[in-house]
Amino acid sequence: DTEVTQTPKHLVMGMTNKKSLKCEQHMGHRAMYWYKQKAKKPPELMFVYSYEKLSINESVPSRFSPECPNSSLLNLHLHALQPEDSALYLCASSQVGEMDEQYFGPGTRLTVT
Amino acid sequence: RKEVEQDPGPFNVPEGATVAFNCTYSNSASQSFFWYRQDCRKEPKLLMSVYSSGNEDGRFTAQLNRASQYISLLIRDSKLSDSATYLCVVNGGKLIFGQGTELSVKP
Numbered sequence: 001d002t003e004v005t006q007t008p009k010h011l012v013m014g015m016t017n018k019k020s021l022k023c024e025q026h027m028g029h030r031a032m033y034w035y036k037q038k039a040k041k042p043p044e045l046m047f048v049y050s051y052e053k054l055s056i057n058e059s060v061p062s063r064f065s066p067e068c069p070n071s072s073l074l075n076l077h078l079h080a081l082q083p084e085d086s087a088l089y090l091c092a093s094s095q096v097g098e099m100d101e102q103y104f105g106p107g108t109r110l111t112v113t
Numbered sequence: 114r115k116e117v118e119q120d121p122g123p124f125n126v127p128e129g130a131t132v133a134f135n136c137t138y139s140n141s142a143s144q145s146f147f148w149y150r151q152d153c154r155k156e157p158k159l160l161m162s163v164y165s166s167g168n169e170d171g172r173f174t175a176q177l178n179r180a181s182q183y184i185s186l187l188i189r190d191s192k193l194s195d196s197a198t199y200l201c202v203v204n205g206g207k208l209i210f211g212q213g214t215e216l217s218v219k220p
Contacts, residue, residue, distance in 0.1 A: 042210035
């Protein structure tokens with residue numbers, strides 16, 4: 001089973017709202033990732049968690065705050081976003097680390113109004 | 114120079130055609146290589162990993178040339194369902210995605 005699930009599928013939020021994106025995998029993978037993808041562009045890495053610890057933060061603004069409550073779950077907390085943050089947010093996981101094949105969830109399509 | 118460069122698209126081909134995608138990468142220390150496909154408004158899905166000896170999966174063949182820092186994907190007997198964007202992905206510490214090449218297979 002190579003399934004990564006994400007909720008919600010779609011999210012519309014105002015610039016003053018606080019919301020969270022959720023990601024879950026039950027493959028026993030120890031590395032999890034958040035990516036942002038704009039239309040017609042490849043995914044851009046935001047954060048990497050390895051063994052539940054944040055190992056890479058690609059200079060992401062503090063209005064995005066990741067959290068890894070356990071080895072199966074990854075959250076992305078959103079606060080005071082800007083319209084340019086509207087994008088598809090993808091979660092992925094891999095067996096051990098960044099050199100392994102990554103499996104992506106279906107994404108959350110976020111619109112900031 | 115971009116870290117991962119792919120052929121610009123789109124490729125428009127008839128069903129049954131053979132189509133080849135090429136990709137070059139700049140980091141000679143890169144250690145793992147993949148092809149992903151992404152359908153419109155969907156997530157990237159792993160198509161195949163690419164090994165030094167080359168590998169085949171049905172109609173799909175991937176090749177890696179480390180000396181030239183070049184990766185290729187060949188699709189034989191293309192189907193309508195192969196229409197998608199194909200992403201070359203290189204890992205030299207983190208995944209670096211190429212810009213993708215759009216393939217459209219027509220009846």
